Amino acid sequence: MFTQNTFDQEMIKDINQKKILQLLHLKREMTKQDMAQTLGLSIPTISNNSTILMKAGLIGEGGIADSTGGRKPVIMKFLPNSRFAFGVDISTTEVHVILTNLDSQILCEKKMVISKFEIIEEIIKKVSHTIQMMIKEKQIKEEKILGIGFSLPGTVNEENGNLEMAPNLGIYHLSFKKQFQSLFPFPIYIENEANTAALGELHLGVAKQMDNLVYLSIKEGIGCGIVTQGHLYKGKNKRAGEFGHMSIIPNGKKCNCGRKGCWELYASASALLSLYQEERKDYDKILLNKFFNQLYKKEHKAQVAVEHYIKFLAIGIQNIILALDPHYIIVGGDLGPYGDSILPLLTEEVFVKNSFYEKEDNTLIISALKKNASVLGASLLPLYKLFFYNSSIL
Numbered sequence: 410m411f412t413q414n415t416f417d418q419e420m421i422k423d424i425n426q427k428k429i430l431q432l433l434h435l436k437r438e439m440t441k442q443d444m445a446q447t448l449g450l451s452i453p454t455i456s457n458n459s460t461i462l463m464k465a466g467l468i469g470e471g472g473i474a475d476s477t478g479g480r481k482p483v484i485m486k487f488l489p490n491s492r493f494a495f496g497v498d499i500s501t502t503e504v505h506v507i508l509t510n511l512d513s514q515i516l517c518e519k520k521m522v523i524s525k526f527e528i529i530e531e532i533i534k535k536v537s538h539t540i541q542m543m544i545k546e547k548q549i550k551e552e553k554i555l556g557i558g559f560s561l562p563g564t565v566n567e568e569n570g571n572l573e574m575a576p577n578l579g580i581y582h583l584s585f586k587k588q589f590q591s592l593f594p595f596p597i598y599i600e601n602e603a604n605t606a607a608l609g610e611l612h613l614g615v616a617k618q619m620d621n622l623v624y625l626s627i628k629e630g631i632g633c634g635i636v637t638q639g640h641l642y643k644g645k646n647k648r649a650g651e652f653g654h655m656s657i658i659p660n661g662k663k664c665n666c667g668r669k670g671c672w673e674l675y676a677s678a679s680a681l682l683s684l685y686q687e688e689r690k691d692y693d694k695i696l697l698n699k700f701f702n703q704l705y706k707k708e709h710k711a712q713v714a715v716e717h718y719i720k721f722l723a724i725g726i727q728n729i730i731l732a733l734d735p736h737y738i739i740v741g742g743d744l745g746p747y748g749d750s751i752l753p754l755l756t757e758e759v760f761v762k763n764s765f766y767e768k769e770d771n772t773l774i775i776s777a778l779k780k781n782a783s784v785l786g787a788s789l790l791p792l793y794k795l796f797f798y799n800s801s802i803l
């Protein structure tokens with residue numbers, strides 16, 4: 410019979426195995442003696458659980474260490490290519506698919522342009538086909554694939570697998586997991602794009618080991634991912650962090666959300682380009698890289714636009730600091746790759762003398778993973794069950 414006692418024992422075993430795996434992932438290789446000492450567990454506990462992890466192919470023996478007296482200790486090593494995961498980032502213009510190993514190294518990737526008229530069903534079919542091709546190309550056994558993490562541009566309920574709202578894709582209340590799971594032979598996970606990017610920066614990027622951070626995905630709009638105490642903070646209705654729609658100008662520009670003066674109308678990447686168009690009195694479409702090329706050339710109109718823009722961007726960041734007091738505020742999204750050029754001016758504007766905080770209290774920083782932040786974060790979703798014993802989401 411499955412009693413409470415056996416349940417507890419199974420849970421402790423699971424926790425111990427995850428502790429060993431986490432430690433070896435970090436240190437790469439260690440003797441069982443050193444692992445026992447570091448984790449505060451007995452050598453038999455380490456041995457029993459290491460045997461289970463070895464049978465699962467997650468760790469292996471990596472030679473013999475020098476003896477300090479007695480039998481020479483066996484070195485255990487982490488095997489990064491023992492399991493794999495896929496990350497899929499769906500934006501309004503592009504789908505980015507990556508295959509990663511347990512070290513989050515990108516082993517294979519493909520980007521596909523999507524047209525305005527493509528419906529989500531067609532997009533996911535393309536993703537399924539691409540993933541099958543990648544598996545073939547890399548000759549990976551399906552049982553070694555932990556799953557696929559999807560990064561989606563909208564409000565995501567990761568518990569029931571629904572994409573509640575993605576206005577830019579014209580999607581409302583889509584049972585994403587229910588509808589598309591059958592297209593894939595392994596589990597699928599979903600999360601909002603700014604949240605996956607925040608997870609990417611937390612585990613792999615600029616904010617490694619930082620407990621509290623806010624990631625700003627500055628694109629057509631502004632999405633925010635909040636990490637607090639090492640967990641994603643999503644709120645009761647899964648829409649925490651909609652800072653893009655906090656009003657910064659009373660009776661300001663009218664937003665699609667129905668409100669007026671929303672921050673993203675003034676501080677998104679599109680808003681920056683609009684400011685530049687106004688400055689030039691030329692309203693032809695311009696791309697972000699072209700704008701920054703002009704800025705790097707010190708074109709006066711580009712400089713005026715950016716100075717104007719930074720004032721708006723700073724207001725929202727100041728509000729976020731006052732609301733959450735995060736350790737890191739990470740500027741990413743489409744603006745990420747150009748962020749270094751605006752960081753000094755933005756820092757000056759955000760940390761202008763005030764009675765609450767100083768420059769040293771919070772760190773304003775540019776995304777390290779740049780355009781890969783959300784797709785790498787998505788590829789981490791299937792890995793959570795393997796490495797972590799507590800939920801990553803509050």
Ligand SMILES: [Zn+2]
Nearest residue numbers: 654664666671
């Ligand atoms: Zn709005």
